[in-house]
Amino acid sequence: MRFIQVGVGGFGTVWGRVLRENRDAQVVGLADVSDDALRKACEAGGYGSDICFKSLKDALRKVKADAVVLSTPPAFHRQDVVAAMKAGLDVICEKPMADSLAACKAMLKAALETGRTCVVSQNYRYAPPMWTLAAAMRSGELGAIGQAKLDFFMGVDFHGGFRHAMPYPVIVDMSIHHFDLIRFVTGLDAVGVSGAAWNPPWSNYKGDCSSTALFEMNNGARILYNASWCAKGAFCDWNANWQVECEKGTVTYRQGEIRVHRVPGLYKIEKTEVLPHTALPLTGQHYVLDEFMRCVKERRRPSTAVQDNIRSVAMVFAAVKALRSGRKTEVLDKGTLALLERARGGGGAGN
Template sequence: MTAFRTVSHHGSLTVVIVGAGAMGREWMRTAHENPDVELVGVADLSEDAARSSLAEVGLAGVATGTDGVDLALALGADALIDVTIPAAHHAVTMKALNAGLPVLGEKPAAATVAEALSLAAAAEATGELFVVSQSRRYNAGLFSLRHLVGSIGRVGLVDVGFYRDPRFGGFREEMAHPLLLDMAIHPFDGARFLLGVEPVSVTCDEFNPVWSPFAGDAAAAVDFRMSDGSRFLYNASWASPGLQTSWNGEWRVSGEAGTVLWNGDDEPVSSVTSGSSVAPVPPGDSIAGSLADFVLALRTGTAPFGEVHENIMSLVMVEAAVIASERGAQVEIDEILTAAHREAIAAEKDAGAAAVLRSWTSVRDALSAGGPAPLTST
């Protein structure tokens, strides 16, 4: 496992947030509400936007700037929270890691799998922790679902139905693959969390209902074959008015001894009595859970959910599903990993990350073995 530096001082973890949009403001509130965190800076390409967002959230005495890494270094901050657009994730995180700053970033890890592999390699080379906030993992219902699934024996099928009718406006309604690229990573990551196994291949059929407000395909039927022989099916639409599902989708998990159902909002139910054991609970809900887990990791060296090596396969599932849809044929996951690895090596400009990338003889093995282990700072 890759070692990462922990924070040894006993005060609050001081953080700088990069990105002052709507999600940036959510992170400001979340950081402010966490008693183990002190928000010391907010950066945005528009410093006026950073100041305005802080005022809207009601926070005073927080420094602002236009470059998050430079601001964090000037303030002596412990860590960076990257809430920039996906296209900026690679540049911001690479600079932060090389500056000695651990990073908690919004999903996806990067705009492409190749860029995400570059960042995993940089985390290894620098010894800094990079965590992707896969916030929907921190859902008490999903934790309970996982707990109940342990009582139904070998799982053969996970079936998720997701049907909503949002009206976003803006870029999502112009995207080529809006549902897969913007939403599907949540259930894909949830299935990996639930099963504890990885995808092997995928088929995908995308389409767009004639009444859809989206320019790209807003519906999809996706079928993943997993490494233990189980199947993960995702049938979803962003153009389904009336009787809509939870934003978490509706889950049906079928095992050799029974079935577990979760409607995405309430407690899941099982056909099998699970005994008296109590399901574990997340350290917080949504991004509050991500932040709490990040702080715990930096304090104790405990491996967090979303560490970049562990997280990348969820992004791979999205990219593979898109390619399978475009080809109209089954796609092997290892094909995606191999192509992304070649692309990452060819594009890498950071010497440390390049050396790590070239050392990987199997990307799948590197991702499974490259997760974090503690390296306490002095």
């Protein structure tokens, strides 16, 4: 499959490597606003400057390609994702889908109208610990989920940059990974959210860096999400700490360890076991790329296509609204629900 890579600096260097390492992928164009980023990408991949462009628009005029990998800042996702699909190309877009719900809806609408595949790269799903946790939850062995808690506590200094200046830095920049994992692990969708945010006195972030969000899920379960990037010790890893409580027991995740407490009766633990991680042949972006190519070929919809991912990214925008207003907020608005209805009725790829 012939790819144009858009946004080749920063995290785009990871994608450059992933594309080079895949035998079925061929890079036929590079687009970036930065000459320096283009020069470095050419050096890394051994490409000539003839495949370098200052924008996707230029690249689309000059090269024949099948797909785009987009790794630009979120504010630029909508323009290029929509342009690529309208030009007949399929797209892999870095998370988050876009920087506003309106932009995400425009991207979903374009996918439905063009029938092209657009997948959002949610790489946290495709690592052994979260894959194993999801399999344990979805096996149904522990019965229905009643409540869960995620604690994401880290002390992270980005030494300046946009994260230190933005409102709700963790929720806006990081939590899409956790909110998408919540859906992946539990198989549930969020319907409502309420929450609060604040900034501890020692925080070196301008926006409220600590927050709590309480999600109401579509089976009535509640999921409490606590997060901070200015925590003072007792840190978790990037997946967060998890406790998922079900009819027949509880599953916890801490620093790579998945523990299952089997409680078939009311409150008596019958057995506790540590689950070994399932090995995956492909992880992270390698998995995303491979699944994307297979799905495009077979006209199937990838697991994190925009038709699905809108439900994860909407949790972020709804949480921000809830934090701002202090009120409980619905996760999906009428416009998004109407688009999802269209998607169910046969819009977009892989139906």
